[in-house]
Amino acid sequence: MLTPGVILRNRYKIIYILGSGGFGDTYLAVDLDLPNQPKCVVKHLKPNLDPAVLQVVRRLFDSEAQVLYRLGNDSDQIPRLLAHFEEQGEFYLVQEFVDGADLSKEIIPGKKLTEQEVTKLLQEILAILAVVHKKNIIHRDIKPQNIMRRHQDSKIVLIDFGAVKEINTLMVNSQGQTSVSVVIGTHGYMPSEQAVGQPKLCSDVYAVGMLAISALTGIQPHELPKDPTNGEVIWLNWAKVSKKLADILNKMVAYDFRDRYFSAEEALQAIKPPQRGQAPLRIFNTPSSVSTDNLQTFQFETVTIDARGNITNRRNQEAKYFVQDLGNGVTLEMVKIPGGTFTMGSPEGEAGRGTNESPQHRVTVPGFFIGKYAVTQAQYQAIMGTNPAYFKGEKRPVETVSWDDAVKFCKRLSQKAKKTYSLPSEAEWEYACRAGTSTPFYFGETITTDLINYDSNLPYGATPKGKYRQQTTDVGNFPPNAFGLYDMCGNIWEWCQDVYNESYQSAPIDGSAWLTGKDNNVKLLRGGSWNNITWNCRSANRNRLANAVRSYSVGFRLVAMDILILNPPF
Structure with missing residues (x-):
């Protein structure tokens, strides 16, 4: 564990630890090289020194860092990756600090949000997740703790992508096996296909749907019952909601991934009413595309x-x-x-x-x-x-x-x-x-x-x-x-x-x-x-x-x- 005052790369000064988990430790730091020494977040991935794993981890760490660089450049609602480096076989990510509170402060067990509040929240989350899905990137750990509400503008910010946890899972694998299926996610928010190591874009849609259902019912996702005959979540008994929103949420959290919206963009289009003066979603049959009008x-x-x-x-x-x-x-x-x-x-x-x-x-x-x-x-x-x-x-x-x-x-x-x-x-x-x-x-x-x-x-x-x-x-x-x-x-x-x-x-x-x-x-x-x-x-x-x-x-x-x-x- 890093102690306060430690300086990494002669630049990033550790202030205090923010949290510790299976993926490693997270610290608040300041960037000594920039004017006003802005705050940043340093993630220290705990390594396994098995040489059979280290080379694979190094390659995966670098490729995943490139993904995070791209995502941060695409939206101000994804923390920018400022640096990534390896020192003495240990791995570090330096990210933009988000001054805000996560959604666990808004979605509280026992408290029910209104349909209007939940609909607005869904639109906000799906809009930024759509940016991620357009890159064919799966977050894999959507939950209130990984969604921040930024203080300065009240915008949603998506944090803690599962890719970082996958790197660490490889590192801590005691057998040194690098071809095992890596399961990333949180119980209750994780659908069946993700639980067996086969996540898809619609797995994130499931997690967002469960988050919304939790907000409407005041019940945490893992505490909601499921129909034993088909695995579908039972939740409407504890919520007052319109048929339209109920149908959308049921489609988002369908047990079979083929029954869900394919991506965040599709779910967003279902829940977001057309804006005045803006044409609705249209799909054209061009020489390089297929019309879905007649599916x-x-x-x-x-x-x-x-x-x-x-x-x-x-x-x-x-x-x-x-x-x-x-x-x-x-x-x-x-x-x-x-x-x-x-x-x-x-x-x-x-x-x-x-x-x-x-x-x-x-x-x-x-x-x-x-x-x-x-x-x-x-x-x-x-x-x-x-x-x-x-x-x-x-x-x-x-x-x-x-x-x-x-x-x-x-x-x-x-x-x-x-x-x-x-x-x-x-x-x-x-x-x-x-x-x-x-x-x-x-x-x-x-x-x-x-x-x-x-x-x-x-x-x-x-x-x-x-x-x-x-x-x-x-x-x-x-x-x-x-x-x-x-x-x-x-x-x-x-x-x-x-x-x-x-x-x-x-x-x-x-x-x-x-x-x-x-x-x-x-x-x-x-x-x-x-x-x-x-x-x-x-x-x-x-x-x-x-x-x-x-x-x-x-x-x-x-x-x-x-x-x-x-x-x-x-």
Whole structure:
């Protein structure tokens, strides 16, 4: 612990400790180099000197600092990061001092705020959180103690991002493991997907909703009951609120993340009335965007299985999609995939993994649309005028197409539809395939031939051998994943945009395609196929093929951009 009077870097003089917690110690300090010696906050991250962890921590610390620099420059309601440095293996962040009080002084157990007060508070918090979400950054620890009310102008200031705590979690990990799932958040404000290490933008929306419900009811979030049948929060019995606000809050705190507002911006638009003279939210269908005016909803059932292949859970879900007319009665269904952050690659202990699935890394993927099914022979025929497939059938996936063929299809369809269609990036593909799961398969720890079309002669785990069909099947014959996507594993390999690289070292982390490598003519394949054994069908499995090669086990799936244009100048 630092003592008062200690000077760091011959500049930052420690005054006294402000707090101490799992992430380290926080101090009030003054900047001796600046006029009037303004106050600042120094965060001292307690290190673990294990050399196996220190190098990873150093890299993560620097990258997260760059994120905090950017955020502080984007808004005066996020404390600016003034400096970050390492001294003798210990890490320090110096941030702007916020003179104010946190919202725990306004949201008090036993005290109920009015609907008008809570609505105003929601608008204030969501407005600044929207700035963060536009950078695809998840706060991960929204709660009253991490939201300040600045004295000078009464503005909301968002503090204590979870990234800093993640760095420390790695440092204090007694096993020295750097690939473990890091769970950051506070009980009551943390939704189910975040509790298992899969936070999303809408996880922050959940936390803000719980904060508002706590303010309305006077009950702390972790003390509110939940419906045992569906996990939904029960709170309306303790609050007097309009149906409109109740519906908004219920959507914000829905148990299933797919039922929530995707981001703070969406929640803000729902709660904020249109200003006089300002056009409401408008979404336009441009060559690089998709209109959501005509989105439809479809229902489907997902299943989860145990290590022996027995179904342990069935769940009814729904997703949104749009229909693209290809002509002659042929259509294409494109499913809306919410943006989010996931862990790409496989852990070292996963059976059947290849070294090219390492290192595991966190990737943030913006929202997009992807084909509900792989491109079928009827769809390929409608655009290209030919059907190269070996296993014929209008509803079967088209195969015997090269990467070059698939790219030509995308270009012709884009011209016809006046939307941008392409192959998915590898990150988009795996994110869409996993659909929030981290198990080897999106069904669970294994697969069976009742769920996927593959060669089961070498089972995965304890599952028995099943039916080897030795050919493709019609799309949609098997249960989908939690995003409503069919045949993401098995049936056919699917081309991605990316050039093949032997590992994920230096891979993009923003969801974009990796377009350079040792040989730019060798492209990525994902998903496994009808003639592949089980472990080739895992969500993390990677394969490669030269761009001009055609095979009767290789086809493709499409993606389209998801871009919202607000109040364009026309």
